[in-house]
Amino acid sequence: MLALLELLQGGGTRRVADLADRLGVDERTVRRYAEHLVDLDIPVSSVRGRYGGYRLAPGYRMPPLMLTDDEAVAVAIGLVVGRRAGLVPESTASESALAKLLRVLPARLADRLGALLTTSSFTAPQRSAAPTDTGVLLTIAEAARDRLMVEIAYTDRRGQRSTRTIAPYGVVGHAGHWYVATADRTFRLDRITSASLLTATTEEAPGNDPARAVLESLATAPWTHTVSVRVHGTADDVQRRLPLGLALVTPLDADPVQVRVQLRAERLDWVPALLAGLDRPFVIEEPADLRQQVADLASRLATWADG
Template identity: 35%
Template sequence: MLDTSARLLRLLSLLQTPRAWPGSELAERLGVSGRTIRNDIDRLRELGYPVDATRGATGGYRLGAGAAMPPLLLDDEEAVAVTIALRIAAQGAVPGTAETSVQALAKVEQVLPSRLRRRVRTLQAYTVAVPADRPAPTVSAELLTTLVSACRDRERLRFDYLDHAGRPTRRIVEPYRAVNWGQRWYLVAWDVEREDWRTFRVDRIQPRTPTGPRFAPREPPGGDIAAYVSRRVSGAAWRHHARVTVHAPAAAVVEQINPAVGTVEAIDADTCVLVTGADTVQTLALQLGMLDFDFEVTGPAELVGHLRRLADRYGRATPPIG
C-alpha cells in the first residue's frame, strides 16, 4: 500500500507538468508496466482527479483543469480523521500551531468531496469541546520539534530544567521519546550524570544549543513507555504513599488497576503488594475500596485512621444482620 501511494504521488507530480505524458514514458519513469499505469490512472480518477487522455503521436495523459491543488491520497475515513485532527489542533492543543492548523484545515476542506465535506461540517457543528479545568502548560511546537529531532537523530541534549520543587538545574541527557499525557508533554531520557532513566516535563525544559554527540541507543525502561511515564509522574506527585498487602494473585490485581494508580509486586501465587499513593488519604482509601479483594494496610497512620473511620461509618450505615 505504501509503495502504491508513493507511486501515485509521483504520477500526480509528473501529470501536473504542462505537457502530455505517453503511457509508455510514464511506465518507464515509474518502473512499472503499462497496465499498472492504466490502473493507477483509473485510481486517480476514482479519487476525483480529472486525468485527460488524448490519442495520436502527440497524445498522452495530463491533468485537466481545476487540478492545481496538491494531491490528497486518502480514503474517506482517513480524510475525515485528518480534518478532525486539524480542527483539534486549531483549538490550540499545541500553542503556536493554531493559525497554521486553520490554514491547513481550509486547504484540506477545499479538496474534500462534497459528501465528506458535509460529514466534517456536521461533526464541527454538533460537537462541543469542554475547556480544561486548569490551563495547560505552554509547550511550543518549536520545542517539541527540537526534542523529537534529537530523539530521532540520537543526539545528546543539554538543557536548563526546573525540578519538581522549582529549583533550576542543568541536565545532559540521551533523549528517547516525547510522551503526551492529558494536557502535558514529558520527555523520557537517560540522564548521563545520574546514570539512570528520568522523566522531564517539557514545559520546564529550556534547550541549549548545539546538541551534543550521537549516542548508542539503550533498552527503554519498563518496555511500555506510556505505562512507565504514568507510574513515574503519578508517584512524583503523590503526597501519601502506601504499601498494601493484597490477598490475590498479582496478575488479578494488575487487571483491576491503572498504571497511574501504582505497581504490583508478587509475593507468592496468592499474595502480592500494591505500591500506591494519592494526593489525599480519602482518594487513596477510595482506590483501595475499589479492589475486589481482601487487603491489609499497616501505614501510613493517616490512612489507617481514615480506613477505621470509614469502617465504622459503613457499619452504622447498614442494618444489623439477623
C-alpha cells in the same frame, strides 16, 4: 489526474503512450488530464517530436497534501481527538489545520465531515492543552530517534529553574501532558522552555519502554506520603482497578496471588476510598496513619448502609 501528476513528478519527459499504459486509459484521456493540470496552474509542458510527451517544469514539487476521502476523515478525526486529549501543543493549531482541511475538500465530503464533527460527542471530558512548545517537542523526538543528548532549560514543580543535559529515548502522551522518558527519570515537556541537540550520542535505554517508564515515574514521584499495601489478587486484575499511572503494582515472588501496590500522595484522605474500590483483601504496610483512616471510612460506610 493525480496519478498522472505523481508519474510526472519522477522527472524527465514521459511519452503519452507510456503514460496511457501506466494509467490504464487511452492517450486522449491522458491529454485531457494534462490540460486539467494546466488549468490548476501546475506547470505541465508538452514536448513535441518522436520522443515527445509531457514533463513538469524543473524544480516543481507536488503539493504536500493530497488525501483520499478516507484519509481526510482520518486526519480530521485525529485533530479533534488530539485536541480533546490535550496533546495538541498549541490550542489553535488543530483548529486552523482543520479549517484548512475543510476548505480544500470537495463540497460533498466537506459537508458530510462537517456533519460528523458537529454531531459528535464524547464521554470523556475535554482536557486543556498544556502550553507545550512544538519546537521543543520535535527536538526531543528527533533526539530520541537518533540517540542524541539534549541540553534543556527546565522548571520543576517548585518553580526552580535549571539547565540539564538529558538522554531521551521516547516521548509519551499521558493524561493531557507530554512527558520525556530518560534512563533515570522523566520530565514534563511543558516545563521545558528550550531544547538544543548535542553531538554526543547515547546508548539504548534498558527495557526501552518509554510509556512504562513514565507511568512508574509518576507512581513513585516524591510526594509527602509513601503508601505501600499488599493486595490479594493478580497484578493484571489489581492494575485494571487503579487509575493509569497512579500506582506501581509489583507481583510478590513469595505469594503468586498477592501484589504490592505502591504510590505517593500529598494527602492521605483519598487513599482509603481508592483501596475500598479495589474490592480485594489488603494489608497496609505503610504509613501507619492510613490504617485509622481506612477504619474511619469503613465505619462511615457501615453507618450509611444501615440508613
